[in-house]
Amino acid sequence: MTLKSVSAVAICLAVTTSACSRTKPAALVGAEQDLERARVQVAASPDAIQVLQEAEDDVLKAERVWEDDGSSREVEHLSYLAGQKVDIARFKAEQQEAELAIARGQAQRDLLAANVAAERAQNRVLANTARYERARARFIEQKLRDELTELQGHVRQLRSEVTDQGFEVGLEQVHFDHDTSELRAGAESQLEPVARYLREHPERQVRIEGFADSTGSASYNVELSRKRAGAVENYLVGEGVRTSQITTIARGEQLPVVTNDSTAGRLQNRRALLVIQ
Amino acid sequence: MKHYYRVVFSLLGMLAAVQALSACSAGTQPLSLASAEEAITQASTATTQRYAAADLAQAKDKLARAREAAEEGENGEARRLAEQATVDARYAEVKAEAQHTQALAESGTN
Numbered sequence: 001m002t003l004k005s006v007s008a009v010a011i012c013l014a015v016t017t018s019a020c021s022r023t024k025p026a027a028l029v030g031a032e033q034d035l036e037r038a039r040v041q042v043a044a045s046p047d048a049i050q051v052l053q054e055a056e057d058d059v060l061k062a063e064r065v066w067e068d069d070g071s072s073r074e075v076e077h078l079s080y081l082a083g084q085k086v087d088i089a090r091f092k093a094e095q096q097e098a099e100l101a102i103a104r105g106q107a108q109r110d111l112l113a114a115n116v117a118a119e120r121a122q123n124r125v126l127a128n129t130a131r132y133e134r135a136r137a138r139f140i141e142q143k144l145r146d147e148l149t150e151l152q153g154h155v156r157q158l159r160s161e162v163t164d165q166g167f168e169v170g171l172e173q174v175h176f177d178h179d180t181s182e183l184r185a186g187a188e189s190q191l192e193p194v195a196r197y198l199r200e201h202p203e204r205q206v207r208i209e210g211f212a213d214s215t216g217s218a219s220y221n222v223e224l225s226r227k228r229a230g231a232v233e234n235y236l237v238g239e240g241v242r243t244s245q246i247t248t249i250a251r252g253e254q255l256p257v258v259t260n261d262s263t264a265g266r267l268q269n270r271r272a273l274l275v276i277q
Numbered sequence: 278m279k280h281y282y283r284v285v286f287s288l289l290g291m292l293a294a295v296q297a298l299s300a301c302s303a304g305t306q307p308l309s310l311a312s313a314e315e316a317i318t319q320a321s322t323a324t325t326q327r328y329a330a331a332d333l334a335q336a337k338d339k340l341a342r343a344r345e346a347a348e349e350g351e352n353g354e355a356r357r358l359a360e361q362a363t364v365d366a367r368y369a370e371v372k373a374e375a376q377h378t379q380a381l382a383e384s385g386t387n
Contacts, residue, residue, distance in 0.1 A: 071353075073353075073357070074353075074357070077357040077360070077361065080361060080364075081360060081361065081364050084361075084364040084365065084367075084368050085364060087368060087372075088364075088367055088368050088371045088372075091368075091371040091372045091374070091375040092371055092375070094375045094379065095371070095374055095375040095378050095379075098375065098378035098379040098381070098382040099378055099382075101382040101385075102378070102381060102382045102385055105382070105385045106385070
């Protein structure tokens with residue numbers, strides 16, 4: 001043994017008691033590398049991290065056995081355990097990922113189903129709203145129709161009353177030729193419905209007002225207008241109207257309806273007015 | 278009198294030591310063998326049979342070899358084999374579960 005080799009052994013002993021100049025077993029190196037890689041891969045799974053902790057304990061134990069120059073069989077054994085545990089951690093991480101994928105898929109299906117259900121509900125609401133609007137429109141239309149029918153009935157009744165009597169309720173007038181109090185042809189057809197109405201309604205009164213145009217003296221015209229009222233009265237009495245229902249007034253040339261300056265105007269003013277009360 | 282007590286105490290001490298030794302070797306089986314057995318039982322599911330049958334078979338094989346080693350008095354080897362059988366059983370169980378879940382996830386998304 002040379003001095004040199006003796007000093008080398010001495011330095012070796014001084015630096016460390018073991019593991020000096022020996023190469024680390026491949027199994028242990030492999031386990032360490034596996035462990036480091038897996039740390040990044042399984043970072044998201046708490047279960048996996050816990051198993052990695054166990055693997056790390058095995059690796060540290062293997063390191064100690066190796067450094068203490070212990071059984072290489074034991075180092076290999078602990079490295080094997082660590083390697084298997086690293087794989088177990090990986091499987092656990094994969095499992096968690098698959099479970100998340102299932103949950104995500106389920107959530108997506110649920111969301112889809114909820115969307116479909118919401119859409120259906122909205123369509124039902126829209127359909128109901130449309131039905132309601134149609135029903136409301138039908139109701140309003142029917143109501144308007146009923147009102148119209150009622151009004152039409154009312155109008156028809158009024159109109160039938162008017163036509164039954166053959167003259168506008170309340171007023172009728174006949175005209176006379178110049179300077180005469182004889183009823184003109186056609187006057188009787190005008191007066192006949194009035195006579196019938198008065199016969200059928202003995203409670204009603206008729207006031208006959210005679211008028212003249214401005215031709216001739218005022219006193220003559222008063223007398224002429226009295227005769228004209230009387231002619232109408234005679235006709236009505238002849239048709240069966242009671243004399244108690246009739247009053248006559250002679251207005252003379254008073255209250256012309258139009259000017260007496262024209263022939264047509266004068267004809268308009270030569271008249272007898274019947275006012276039913 | 279003093280000597281008598283000393284003899285009695287040493288005898289009692291020896292008796293206790295013998296009892297402890299017998300309990301360790303001949304009585305109940307070592308803890309690592311029991312753990313391996315338990316792990317294999319727990320891993321023996323239909324899912325493991327389907328997805329990791331070979332891994333589970335390896336665990337069972339190691340347990341059998343661990344028992345043989347124990348019978349031959351190779352305690353260190355027996356412990357190592359039993360510990361490996363335990364970790365192999367866990368490996369088979371977790372691997373099968375993961376693959377089963379992945380299969381479910383894939384069938385669910387398709």
